[in-house]
Amino acid sequence: MMGSSKRTTEKVDALPITIPFNRPCFVGTEPGYMSEALEHRRISGDGIFTQRCQELLERQLSILRVFLTTSCTHALEMTALLLDLKPEDEVIVPAFTFVSTANAFALRGARLVFADIRPDTLNLDEVHLESLITERTRAIVVVHYGGIACEMDSIMATASRHKIPVIEDNAHGLFAKYRGVYLGTFGALATQSFHETKNFTCGEGGALLINDSDLIERAEIIREKGTNRRRFLRGEVDKYTWVALGSSYLPSDILAAHLYAQLEARNEIQSRRKTIWDAYYDGLATWAEKHEFQRPHVPAGCEQGYHTFYLLAPNERERDALIGLLRARGISSVFHYSPLHRSEMGRRVAARHTDCAVTESVSARLLRLPFYYSLSDEDQERVIAAVQSHRS
Numbered sequence: 001m002m003g004s005s006k007r008t009t010e011k012v013d014a015l016p017i018t019i020p021f022n023r024p025c026f027v028g029t030e031p032g033y034m035s036e037a038l039e040h041r042r043i044s045g046d047g048i049f050t051q052r053c054q055e056l057l058e059r060q061l062s063i064l065r066v067f068l069t070t071s072c073t074h075a076l077e078m079t080a081l082l083l084d085l086k087p088e089d090e091v092i093v094p095a096f097t098f099v100s101t102a103n104a105f106a107l108r109g110a111r112l113v114f115a116d117i118r119p120d121t122l123n124l125d126e127v128h129l130e131s132l133i134t135e136r137t138r139a140i141v142v143v144h145y146g147g148i149a150c151e152m153d154s155i156m157a158t159a160s161r162h163k164i165p166v167i168e169d170n171a172h173g174l175f176a177k178y179r180g181v182y183l184g185t186f187g188a189l190a191t192q193s194f195h196e197t198k199n200f201t202c203g204e205g206g207a208l209l210i211n212d213s214d215l216i217e218r219a220e221i222i223r224e225k226g227t228n229r230r231r232f233l234r235g236e237v238d239k240y241t242w243v244a245l246g247s248s249y250l251p252s253d254i255l256a257a258h259l260y261a262q263l264e265a266r267n268e269i270q271s272r273r274k275t276i277w278d279a280y281y282d283g284l285a286t287w288a289e290k291h292e293f294q295r296p297h298v299p300a301g302c303e304q305g306y307h308t309f310y311l312l313a314p315n316e317r318e319r320d321a322l323i324g325l326l327r328a329r330g331i332s333s334v335f336h337y338s339p340l341h342r343s344e345m346g347r348r349v350a351a352r353h354t355d356c357a358v359t360e361s362v363s364a365r366l367l368r369l370p371f372y373y374s375l376s377d378e379d380q381e382r383v384i385a386a387v388q389s390h391r392s
Contacts (some may be wrong), residue, residue: 019383023026024196024203025373026264033257047248049257056263057207060175061182065225068256069249071172072193072206077106079167079189079208079274080221082215083139085110090136093293094124095341095356096363097143101169102340102349110138111351114341116358118347120297125358126154132354133162143169147199147305148298149178152186165189170209174200175266176305183305184292186213194259197371198306199269202259205251229275229321247266272304272373276380280309280369283384291391309371310336311387316364323367323391329386333367 028205037049050068057066069075085091089108092101095114102112113132116126122145128142140159142150159166166187173183184190189212196206208223210216226246231237262269281295285297288295294312298304313319319335326333339359340346370383 014328016378017327017332018330019332019370019375019379020069020372021332021334021368021370022197023109023372023374024201025199025262025269027262027269027373029261030258034254037253037257040253043253046095046181047253047256049253049260050251053256053260053263054207057209057392061185061209062183063185063209063211064213065216065219067208067210067219067249068251068259069206069208069223070251071100071204072169072191072195073100073104074249075191075206075208076100076167076169077107077247078219078222078249079139080104080108080110082189083165085138087096088136089138089198090134090351091139091141092129092132092137093141093340094143095147095339095346095354095359096122096337097169097340098171098337099340101141101143104138105139105141106345106349108383110349111136112340112346112349113137113351114354114356114359116354119358119362121148121150121299121360123148123150126151126158129155129158129247133158133164136351137162139162139165139167141167141169143171144173144176144305146175146185146310147173147183147307148296149173149176149302149304150180151299152181156186163336165212167191168209169294171195171198171206172200172307174307175270177303179301180303184209185211188215191228192223199273199305200259200262200266202244202251202255202262205259219242222351223249235284235350250374269373270306273371276375277304277306277309279377280371280384281382284311284387287388291318307371310366310368312362313365313367319365319367322387325390326386329385331370331383333369335363336366336368339363339364342365 054066085108089110091105091110092113096117120280168187170184171193177184190209193208194202226244229240232240292314
């Protein structure tokens with residue numbers, strides 16, 4: 001069945017997928033906490049486990065406030081509401097990111113300025129940031145790709161000079177650091193994801209991190225459908241009413257209970273993911289250099305989040321061939337983002353054309369290898385051996 005290299009790319013010879021790209025993390029204590037949430041007979045938003053998750057993150061990250069949300073997408077939408085964006089305001093976003101990063105601001109009528117990325121970290125290229133800023137710029141959104149930090153010193157300095165708030169889309173980087181400081185604590189606002197593909201998960205979920213005290217009360221109102229209900233529950237007003245735009249962004253406390261189990265086990269989860277990431281990085285070093293495949297780059301001063309392990313092929317044909325070879329051996333590997341500035345919607349909401357050549361090149365050459373908490377050493381060895389067989 002394995003046969004020649006030609007046969008391994010034929011669909012008829014492909015094995016069933018036995019090593020998926022992702023399996024949701026499960027540490028074992030989730031069912032107990034979820035049962036406890038049910039026993040409290042309070043399973044809507046802001047129950048005891050929601051509070052526990054928020055307090056754990058506030059304490060660990062030393063950040064002013066954390067609000068759990070139904071998704072990272074919704075947390076991003078809250079940032080757009082908090083900044084009170086108006087039609088024709090401009091927001092700078094990387095062209096290489098998930099569509100939610102852009103949608104959140106386009107929904108408020110903002111025009112997007114797509115920024116290109118660095119060829120090493122695949123993060124927003126800080127060198128060209130200044131040239132993208134105009135008198136209409138109202139926010140700069142950075143994405144810490146793969147949990148590896150953007151160059152925050154430079155980005156924050158540029159933003160400070162122009163008095164523009166920074167939003168960190170930190171979906172990949174919870175507990176990662178830049179120069180000893182946690183990601184998600186640099187900007188005025190940051191967002192996290194607890195989707196099933198992330199290091200810590202409750203299936204679907206997210207969080208809004210607030211580092212500006214002036215935004216906390218408004219965030220409470222937005223998250224509570226635009227009402228001042230939280231003030232009522234604290235006894236600060238005798239009734240609550242509709243005071244601003246908002247929506248329902250509170251996750252069920254059952255989901256928060258699942259998440260809390262994983263946040264408690266954060267050191268164990270991250271340690272295992274580090275072991276897997278290191279095994280890929282070291283095991284594929286010689287092969288990658290020989291065949292001109294690029295491994296992830298972690299700059300000095302960055303403590304990464306171990307969210308993903310990718311390879312950058314020398315060209316699109318090599319990328320697709322390797323994906324096909326792995327698929328034929330029962331191993332799922334996937335590409336990643338399509339360039340947003342080239343999409344139909346991206347062209348419609350862009351403030352103006354920007355050159356994002358690195359994004360286009362990376363998007364056509366990147367593939368991600370199976371990477372999840374329960375990936376066994378044996379299965380990872382199978383993946384590494386299969387990759388090494390390409391062009392051998």
